[in-house]
Amino acid sequence: xxxxxxxxxxxxxxxxxxYKNFETEEWLGCAKDIRAAxxxxxxxxxxxxxxxxxxxxxxxxxxxxAGDDRVTGVIMLSPGSDFHGVRPGEYATDYGERPALLVxxxxxxxxxxxxxxxxxxxxxxxxxxxxxxxHGTYLFVSRPEVRALIADWxxxxxxx
Numbered sequence: 001x002x003x004x005x006x007x008x009x010x011x012x013x014x015x016x017x018x019y020k021n022f023e024t025e026e027w028l029g030c031a032k033d034i035r036a037a038x039x040x041x042x043x044x045x046x047x048x049x050x051x052x053x054x055x056x057x058x059x060x061x062x063x064x065x066a067g068d069d070r071v072t073g074v075i076m077l078s079p080g081s082d083f084h085g086v087r088p089g090e091y092a093t094d095y096g097e098r099p100a101l102l103v104x105x106x107x108x109x110x111x112x113x114x115x116x117x118x119x120x121x122x123x124x125x126x127x128x129x130x131x132x133x134x135h136g137t138y139l140f141v142s143r144p145e146v147r148a149l150i151a152d153w154x155x156x157x158x159x160x
Contacts, residue, residue, distance in 0.1 A: 004033065004034065006034075022084065024084055024085030027060070027084050028063070028085075028086060031060045034060055034064040035068065038071070042070060050072055050075065050154060050157070051071055051075070052074070052150070053075070053076060053077070054077040054137045055077070055078050055079075055080070055083065055135060055137075056083040058074075058075075058079035058080075059079050059083055060086065061075075062074050062091055063088055063091050065095055066092070066094035067094065072098060072099075072157060073098055073099040073100060073101070073157050074095075074098075075100070075103070076088075076102045076103070077137065077139055078105075078108055078136045079102060079111060079115065079118060080110060081114040081117050088118060089117065092118065093121075097123040098123075099125075099126070100124065100125045100126070101126045101128070101149075102118055102127050102128070103129075103130075104128075104129050105130040105132055106132065107131075112129050116129075130143055
């Protein structure tokens with residue numbers, strides 16, 4: 001497993017980058033960061049690779065996966081149809097028939113609507129929309145069952 005701070009986030013913000021100032025091109029560049037992390041992981045271990053992202057990271061996970069056949073599946077927490085010009089729906093066809101788990105909460109209306117929209121564009125989506133839970137990684141706090149949902153989904157895909 002590799003956990004990645006996207007450029008301008010977390011420890012990677014120490015270099016002076018700040019995601020709050022990003023334009024669309026800088027956001028799309030983050031998909032290249034995901035590819036670099038996947039390249040590194042693939043050099044270390046072989047197997048099935050899954051991308052998990054939250055908020056704009058969910059959008060970027062699908063974008064990277066669409067162009068990389070090494071990715072077996074994606075998990076998208078609180079994706080958006082268009083976060084800062086990053087539009088994952090434009091990549092749904094290229095993603096093909098690989099599985100995807102999309103999760104959001106009704107109290108995060110934009111993401112809940114986006115999950116429904118993206119689900120209609122993907123070939124093999126599983127959608128889970130909770131009545132409440134907030135946005136992105138906050139779902140892990142407000143909805144502890146999200147961990148089991150993800151673990152069960154991954155376990156099923158790993159055994160296929």
